[in-house]
Amino acid sequence: MPIVVQKYGGSSLADAASIKRVARRIAEAKKAGNDVCVAVSAMGDSTDELLDLANEVSPQPPPREMDMLLTAGERISMALVAMAIADLGYTVRSFTGSQAGVITDSSHGKARIIDVTPGRVTDALDKGHIVIVAGFQGVSQDTKEITTLGRGGTDTTAVALAAALGADVCEIYTDVDGVFTADPRIVPAARKISRISNEEMLELAASGSKVLHLRSVEYARRFAIPIHVRSSFSAKEGTIVTDTPTTTNAGDTVEAPIIAGVAHDRSEAKITVVGVPDHPGKAAEIFQTCADAEINIDMIVQNVSATETGLTDISFTCPKTDGQTGVQALRKVQQSVGFGSILYDDQIGKLSLVGAGMRSHPGVSATFFKALADTGVNIEMISTSEIRISVVTRADVLDDAVRAVHTAFGLDSADGEAVVYGGSGR
Amino acid sequence: MPIVVQKYGGSSLADAASIKRVARRIAEAKKAGNDVCVAVSAMGDSTDELLDLANEVSPQPPPREMDMLLTAGERISMALVAMAIADLGYTVRSFTGSQAGVITDSSHGKARIIDVTPGRVTDALDKGHIVIVAGFQGVSQDTKEITTLGRGGTDTTAVALAAALGADVCEIYTDVDGVFTADPRIVPAARKISRISNEEMLELAASGSKVLHLRSVEYARRFAIPIHVRSSFSAKEGTIVTDTPTTTNAGDTVEAPIIAGVAHDRSEAKITVVGVPDHPGKAAEIFQTCADAEINIDMIVQNVSATETGLTDISFTCPKTDGQTGVQALRKVQQSVGFGSILYDDQIGKLSLVGAGMRSHPGVSATFFKALADTGVNIEMISTSEIRISVVTRADVLDDAVRAVHTAFGLDSADGEAVVYGGSGR
Structure with a gap:
């Protein structure tokens, strides 16, 4: 029997009515002849409510106890989903992450999955039960x-x-129909991507697209699991994330578009270290300081050194939530590193153009920068990968920039179909 | 090092401020040189809130999933209590019932403890940690x-x-100072009992006193664990429940009062089966019907048969929550058993006088019934054990009856000291 794993997030489980709707959806998959295993998040805002409670009790709760607390949220939602499914006449078993065999390392709050030993899940599926597993947690x-x-x-x-x-x-x-070529709230003409490669999805997720969690895409790529991102509010097909080539009815490989989409990110800040002595090892000292403070660094730019002074500026971006920690850590090494000052700027935006097709298509960069220039967007930092170009702009021009780039690459579409450039035939 | 186990109920854990207060109390016990292990209930009304949610999702949730749901409540409170303790500078570990080794049978919703294998608790105590365990749950x-x-x-x-x-x-x-000679909301002159035997506490708990759960008293008696019932809101000594004889400074056994207290119960209803053929086996048929419907029967009275008709009436009490189930089950066997009709009455009250001393003191019954008669209370049913007399009255005279009996046995006390009758010297 085919096995389907489903995941429902908190926004799909906000209240009793939503839970019953999700239960009907799960039951349909079972009725269609599948073994069904479902991972659920905590209901609606309940995780935030638990965090607020913890905060009232202690400013710095032990991470072990924080995990004990937060895992109650999924326990509640999984039991309620199971009840709603039982009410539809199906047999069902819910399991905590621990019971489902989700084995992790011991980094509380950010554990990584080491192994999954789903013996109890398999037994329950073999007995014909629908299985609900608490997401987000392990042992x-x-x-x-x-x-x-x-x-x-x-x-x-x-x-x-x-x-x-x-x-x-x-x-x-x-709560959205799938992965879009851009955030539809900013680009109304954005269209749903029906199929995207794992590596493109990884770049989009790393560049601010919030539809899929980055680590889940990495995991899916490693184990070659196709992901189908779709809305819990409609029956429409969503976005398939996979590296398996698609074939048309005629047996031909479908031509992929050059560009998958445009992502944006407002969650970063820029730190500029001004007047760094242009000697070998100074950059290393700065970034070791950040690493020791557990700051996640994204883009880095170093200015050309002004030869008359022997000084240079180094700018980097990091999550706004790490910003003040980063500034404080750097202030402590100002003397020893010997730089002049620190500038902190949280009014920035990041725009990323992602597409596996850009590998084999020259001219993508030219189109990209022309679109930004025509819109009057000033570029403060640039970073590229094989299949991505990212720029940092002022936060207040980010939306205009996203729309301009989206249009320039022909991604705007009224009819919902992908604009295919002819291409690399991946 | 002495080991102290503490328990805090939901009313002591209603919000963040209460949780911090409880944490300070727990820390004091640790600071005083004890190993401390604490069982906690869910916060305030949170169990009821979870029940409401379950009810919204399904009218008849599977008991397994109901247990999965409800156990989230203690998980939340234990983690928060642990955080508050850590905030005071003590090391602490919280454990679920399963982690703490609370092994039960598999009756979901009313499981009985079979064994406790507290390896993880012992390890944590040995390392100097305070241990918090989720109450109410096991595996x-x-x-x-x-x-x-x-x-x-x-x-x-x-x-x-x-x-x-x-x-x-x-x-x-x-949330009260201990076990009282009667409910202080009804009898303002009720006084706190400083020491009570296990068997008396069992009878009081079975007769409507809500301070201690009946099963916990049974468990404590079996394993000879002294219980100290006390308020989480004050430092006062509460009530010691134990079978160990108390000795005075002079080495004499303290004389126990004849009467421990007066309990009352409004949670029962009375069912009367009218016109039952007075043949052997008819009562058995009626009570087998109740047993099959899982009705918990408390008191039973059978009228003297009217010889001219050969018919009798059988009355019994049961929890109001079981009342309608009982009536419906009996209606189904009306033909086969051959009784005339069923009367249902939920406007009753039960009053129980409990005291180990009544074994060796004649005259207790006479004083008891005279007190009720003098107050004009009509008695509808009577049941007795070796150390208890219970009567059923109209619900609206129950409070008066409790006060009259409390006074008649000299339990009223302004100075808070027990009235000692001289006695059996247990």
């Missing part, structure tokens, strides 16, 4: 402590279960 | 499923942990 291999996988971890739980169960597909249900 | 021996012990189960968790750890005392913290 540590060494210490048998309850752990959580960090924000968005339920996507990863679902993909990991799909891999361990040998599922045919992992369906990620969310 | 089934055969199926490794999460179970709950039923309402008030956290008392039982605490006593079971105390027994398994070899604790010196099990302190049950609640």
Whole structure:
């Protein structure tokens, strides 16, 4: 029997009515002849409510106890979903992450999955039960402590279960219709991508697209699990994330568009270290300081050194939430590194153009920068990968920039169909 | 190092401020040189809120999933209590019932503890940590499923942990100062009992006193664990429940009062089966019907048969919550048993006088019934044990009856001291 793993996020489980709707959806998949295993997040805002409670009790709660607390959220939602399914006449078993065999390392709050030993899940599926698993949580291999996988971890739980169960597909249900060529709230003409490669999805997720959690895409790529991102509010097909080539009815490989989409990110800040002595090792000292303070650094730019002074400026971006920590850590080494000052700027935006097709298509950069220039957008930083170009702009021009680039690459579409450039035939 | 087990109920854990207060109390016990293990209930009304949610999702939720849901409540409170303790500078570990080794049978919703294997608790105590355990829950021996012990189960968790750890005392913290000679809301002159025997406490708990859960008292008696019932809102000594004789400074056994207290209960209803053929086996048929419908029967009275008709009436009491189920079950056997009709009455009250001293003191019944008669209270049913007399009255005279009996046995006290009758010297 085919095995389907589904994931429902908190926005799909906000109240009793939503839970009953999700239960009907799960029952349909079972009725269609599948073994069905479902990973669920905590209901609506309940995780935030638990965080608020913790904050009232202690400013710095022990991470072990924080994980114990937060995992109650998925326990509640999984039991309620199971009840709603039972009410439809299906047999069902819910399991915590620990019971489902989600084995992690012992980094509370940001544990990584080491292994999945889904014996109880498999037994229950074999008996014909629908299985509901608490997302976002596991149990540590060494210490048998309850752990959580960090924000968005339920996507990863679902993909990991799909891999361990040998599922045919992992369906990620969310409150949007799939992955779009840009955020439809900013670009009304954005269209749903029907199919995207894992590597493109990885770049989009890393560049600010919030539809899928980055780690779940990495996990899916490693174990070659196709992900189907779709809406829990409609029956429409969503976006398939996979590296398997698509074939048309005629047996030909479908031509992929050059560009998958445009992502944007407002969550970063820029730190500029001004007047750094242009000697070998100075950049290393700066970034070691950031690493020691556990700052996640994204883009880095170093100015050309002004030869008359022997000084240079180094700018980098990091999550706004790490910004003040970063500035304070750097201030402490100002003397020893010997730089002049620190500038902090959280009014920036990042725009990323992602597409596997740009590998084999020259001229993408030219089109990209012309579109930004024509819109009057000033570029402050640039970073590229094989299949991505990212720029940092002022925050207040980011939306205009996203729309301009989206239009320039012919991604705007009224009819909902992808504009195919002819291409690399991946 | 002495081991102290404490229990805090939901009313002591209603919000962040209460949780911090409880944490300070727990820390004091640790600071005083004890190993401290604490069982906690869910916060305030949170169990009821979870029940409401379940009810919105399904009218008849599977008991397994109901247990999965409800156990989230204690998980939340134990993690928050642990955080508050850590904030005071103590090291602390919280454990679920399953992690703490609370092994039960597999009766979801009303599981009984079979064994306690507190290896993780002992390890944590040995390392100097304060241990917080989720009350009310365990894991089934055969199926490794999460179970709950039923309402008030956290008392039982605490006593079971105390027994398994070899604790010196099990302190049950609640929102009253201890066990009283009567409910102080009804009898303002009721006084706190400083010491009471297990068997008296059992009778009081079975007769409507809500301070301690009946099963926890049974458990404590079996394993000879002294219970100290006291207020989480004050430092006053509460009530010691134990079978160990108390000795005075002079080495004499303290004389126990004849009467421990007066309990009352408004939670029962009376069902009367009218016109039952007075043949052997008819009563058995009626009570087998109730047993099959899982009705818990308390008091039973059968009228003297009217010889001219050969018919009798049988009345019994049961929880109001079972009342309609009982009536419906009996209606179905009306033909086969051959009785005339069924009367249902939920406007009754039960009053119980409890005291180990009444064994050796004649005249207790006479004083008891005279007090009720003088107050004009009509008695509808009577039942007795060796150390208890219970009567059923109209609900609206119950309070007057409790006050009259309390006064008649000299339990009213302004100075808070027990009235000692001289006595059996247990």
